[in-house]
Amino acid sequence: MNTTLAKMSVGQTGEISGFQESNHSVENLLQMGLTEGSEIEILRLAPSGDPIELRVSGYSLSMRKADAELVIVTI
Amino acid sequence: MDFGTEKTALDAKIVTTIGNPNTGKSTLFNRLTGLRQQVSNFPGVTVEYAKGHLALEEFDVQLIDVPGTYSLTAQSPDEIVAVDVLQGAVPETPLPDAVIIVIDSTNLRRNLFLCTQVLEAGIPAVIALNMTDSLPSLGIEINYPILEEILGIPLIPVSASTGDGITNLEAALVNTLRMPTPNRDLAICPDIDKAIEQLLSLFANHQVSSIEMRRAFIDKNGLADKRLSSRLGEPYSQLRDKLRSRLGKGRSISAIEARDRYSWINAALKKVQSVQDPNKNKAVEILDRVLNHPLIGSLIFVLTMGAIFQAVFAWASPLIELINLGVAALSQVSSDYLGDGLISSFVSNGLISGVGSVIVFLPQILILFIFIIILEDTGYISRAAFLMDRVMRGIGLSGQAFIPMLSSFACAVPGIMGTRIMADRHDRLATILAAPFMTCSARLPVYSLLIGTFIPNTHIFGGFIYLQGLTLLFLYLLGIVGGGITALIVSLLFWKRKKSTFLLEMPPYRLPKLSNVAIKLYGRAVVFLKRAGTIIFSVAVLVWVLASFPMGNGTKTEMPPSISQSYLGQMSKAVHPLFAPLGWDWKVTAAVIASFPAREVVIAALATIYAVDLSSDGKATPLSEKIKNAVHENGTKIYTIPMVLGLLVFYALCLQCMATVAVIRKETETWRWPIISWLYMTSLGYGGAFLVYQVGTAMAVAT
Numbered sequence: 001m002n003t004t005l006a007k008m009s010v011g012q013t014g015e016i017s018g019f020q021e022s023n024h025s026v027e028n029l030l031q032m033g034l035t036e037g038s039e040i041e042i043l044r045l046a047p048s049g050d051p052i053e054l055r056v057s058g059y060s061l062s063m064r065k066a067d068a069e070l071v072i073v074t075i
Numbered sequence: 076m077d078f079g080t081e082k083t084a085l086d087a088k089i090v091t092t093i094g095n096p097n098t099g100k101s102t103l104f105n106r107l108t109g110l111r112q113q114v115s116n117f118p119g120v121t122v123e124y125a126k127g128h129l130a131l132e133e134f135d136v137q138l139i140d141v142p143g144t145y146s147l148t149a150q151s152p153d154e155i156v157a158v159d160v161l162q163g164a165v166p167e168t169p170l171p172d173a174v175i176i177v178i179d180s181t182n183l184r185r186n187l188f189l190c191t192q193v194l195e196a197g198i199p200a201v202i203a204l205n206m207t208d209s210l211p212s213l214g215i216e217i218n219y220p221i222l223e224e225i226l227g228i229p230l231i232p233v234s235a236s237t238g239d240g241i242t243n244l245e246a247a248l249v250n251t252l253r254m255p256t257p258n259r260d261l262a263i264c265p266d267i268d269k270a271i272e273q274l275l276s277l278f279a280n281h282q283v284s285s286i287e288m289r290r291a292f293i294d295k296n297g298l299a300d301k302r303l304s305s306r307l308g309e310p311y312s313q314l315r316d317k318l319r320s321r322l323g324k325g326r327s328i329s330a331i332e333a334r335d336r337y338s339w340i341n342a343a344l345k346k347v348q349s350v351q352d353p354n355k356n357k358a359v360e361i362l363d364r365v366l367n368h369p370l371i372g373s374l375i376f377v378l379t380m381g382a383i384f385q386a387v388f389a390w391a392s393p394l395i396e397l398i399n400l401g402v403a404a405l406s407q408v409s410s411d412y413l414g415d416g417l418i419s420s421f422v423s424n425g426l427i428s429g430v431g432s433v434i435v436f437l438p439q440i441l442i443l444f445i446f447i448i449i450l451e452d453t454g455y456i457s458r459a460a461f462l463m464d465r466v467m468r469g470i471g472l473s474g475q476a477f478i479p480m481l482s483s484f485a486c487a488v489p490g491i492m493g494t495r496i497m498a499d500r501h502d503r504l505a506t507i508l509a510a511p512f513m514t515c516s517a518r519l520p521v522y523s524l525l526i527g528t529f530i531p532n533t534h535i536f537g538g539f540i541y542l543q544g545l546t547l548l549f550l551y552l553l554g555i556v557g558g559g560i561t562a563l564i565v566s567l568l569f570w571k572r573k574k575s576t577f578l579l580e581m582p583p584y585r586l587p588k589l590s591n592v593a594i595k596l597y598g599r600a601v602v603f604l605k606r607a608g609t610i611i612f613s614v615a616v617l618v619w620v621l622a623s624f625p626m627g628n629g630t631k632t633e634m635p636p637s638i639s640q641s642y643l644g645q646m647s648k649a650v651h652p653l654f655a656p657l658g659w660d661w662k663v664t665a666a667v668i669a670s671f672p673a674r675e676v677v678i679a680a681l682a683t684i685y686a687v688d689l690s691s692d693g694k695a696t697p698l699s700e701k702i703k704n705a706v707h708e709n710g711t712k713i714y715t716i717p718m719v720l721g722l723l724v725f726y727a728l729c730l731q732c733m734a735t736v737a738v739i740r741k742e743t744e745t746w747r748w749p750i751i752s753w754l755y756m757t758s759l760g761y762g763g764a765f766l767v768y769q770v771g772t773a774m775a776v777a778t
Binding site for chain 2: 027031048057
């Protein structure tokens with residue numbers, strides 16, 4: 001099933017399958033290692049639910065939901 | 076470029092360390108150079124770097140530590156410098172003879188991204204594979220020989236924190252310097268390589284380095300791209316666009332590069348890395364869980380920030396008092412020793428108080444720096460940004476603006492300097508312009524004198540709240556609201572060009588190393604003293620000159636001359652009509668003008684003006700008594716409550732700090748922003764004081 005990174009809940013894991021659009025934010029995400037096929041796990045949310053923190057290619061990264069919305073994930 | 080003339084000895088070599096943030100790069104740098112280093116600025120840009128010397132066999136190595144970066148796609152000022160150093164484009168910094176690429180072995184995949192980009196610059200390289208001591212606990216195994224074979228350069232496992240492997244690294248560096256071999260072509264993005272070759276051959280006689288052409292082609296509208304466009308003109312832009320669209324077919328070259336590079340890395344990692352279930356460290360896991368708990372974590376965060384804030388003020392105040400006493404005593408001794416006269420006055424009131432007004436800042440600044448360095452070295456600073464992002468977004472900023480803002484409550488100078496980590500230039504500008512509104516420590520003496528003297532210490536709301544405390548709280552809030560609105564205005568002005576940029580690595584918590592904290596603290600203190608100290612000192616001396624000249628033609632005992640005849644007095648009387656609507660007389664005006672370059676000077680200026688002025692009775696009454704009894708020419712009191720409140724508002728909003736102006740100039744690299752900021756804040760201060768005084772006076776008359 002496909003969803004976006006922003007819609008996942010804490011503890012959930014999945015595999016990046018693509019991006020909603022191609023823009024500068026996506027280029028940044030790619031450079032940080034969020035490429036297609038990478039496994040991700042949602043670690044936690046900030047108290048207000050945004051930003052989110054996730055685990056990707058062996059390290060923790062935090063990003064805003066607006067950016068996470070761009071990432072399509074297969075869970 | 077020819078740097079031959081700069082290399083005085085035959086064996087002098089330039090080596091640069093480069094790597095991702097949080098890889099222990101500066102720990103390694105400190106390990107290699109020890110205290111033989113200095114923090115400098117790259118000429119023309121604000122970015123600081125550490126430079127150190129290292130004697131290795133027959134080589135005198137100058138080691139340059141460039142700021143940590145994830146990619147050579149230069150976005151923040153810190154990252155742009157890294158690229159420029161690799162292509163020898165930084166003035167006074169020759170092209171390095173070798174590069175030490177620092178890699179966090181626990182995070183190999185992402186670290187190899189930058190590593191392979193750097194290898195494409197063609198400078199002989201050595202890899203320092205750091206944090207190998209943490210690998211077993213994470214269940215990671217790396218086959219070093221095969222990785223070395225794949226990358227084609229020496230790979231040395233080290234632990235910068237324990238010192239393991241450092242001698243091996245030094246030996247490998249010596250080998251590389253003796254026999255520099257060109258890096259193997261890794262053929263990571265063959266299509267892009269072809270396009271770049273084509274571009275390079277067409278502009279072969281323009282001396283474009285291959286790494287510059289590569290970054291320009293890949294990073295559309297990046298710094299290298301813009302530079303080359305203006306240097307090579309239309310023929311370049313046309314060919315570049317043609318090649319980009321042929322290669323990209325609608326996709327961005329940067330995305331292609333990232334995907335190609337990561338698939339190359341993925342393939343390499345399959346051969347060299349195996350990951351088992353980690354043997355989790357119980358203590359680290361518990362710490363992680365507590366610090367990240369939504370409720371407990373937030374509580375710990377608030378307590379930590381509160382404790383830092385408290386410590387900056389509470390721990391510093393006895394030291395500040397000690398410094399003030401010492402300066403006063405020294406000043407007394409020198410005036411006793413030198414007697415009356417111009418030289419004596421210059422030494423005790425100009426020089427000694429000038430130095431004093433600089434070092435009086437050091438306790439707070441150093442304590443603040445210690446905490447910030449510990450926050451950085453433990454990795455907690457990222458946690459702070461993560462927790463505060465939502466709040467800061469309310470004023471159009473990101474979580475990364477939080478620590479600079481917090482620092483600004485001690486002093487805007489380190490706060491503004493701390494905005495360098497922010498990649499988004501508009502976020503950064505908004506933070507820089509908002510920072511001077513925060514109630515810095517230089518405002519506090521003014522607040523405490525005026526509030527302590529004029530605001531009655533009565534209890535209100537059933538005795539729980541003091542009026543004096545409430546006034547102080549109001550002034551703090553005024554600064555926060557003023558800064559918030561300013562940040563919001565800047566964000567709204569640039570909102571179309573703004574993109575959401577909060578992509579922050581959350582490094583694992585690490586124990587800070589004392590020697591690292593000490594070396595960093597020393598470096599930052601020196602930079603602060605150079606940048607702010609020289610200005611504050613010059614201002615103190617300048618104020619003395621303006622208050623002491625022209626000299627009266629009287630006898631020696633009349634030295635220094637009456638303030639009212641001094642340049643300062645004359646200037647104040649001339650501009651006084653402008654400030655009369657705020658309820659000020661020429662003396663208040665003089666003190667405020669004297670404190671425009673550095674607001675804390677106002678206390679000393681008031682003391683000088685009221686003590687030195689011959690028309691006063693000359694009795695040794697404390698300053699608070701003197702200003703309480705000060706009257707206008709018509710006999711009415713000058714310091715009425717509306718006037719005092721207005722003066723407080725003026726000090727809360729006005730940019731009376733040359734050091735801040737100079738730092739804004741340095742960090743924004745233009746005079747536009749410091750001038751706008753100064754005009755904006757001064758108008759706000761004037762307007763605020765005018766409103767408070769006029770409305771307050773009208774209300775007082777009405778009741």
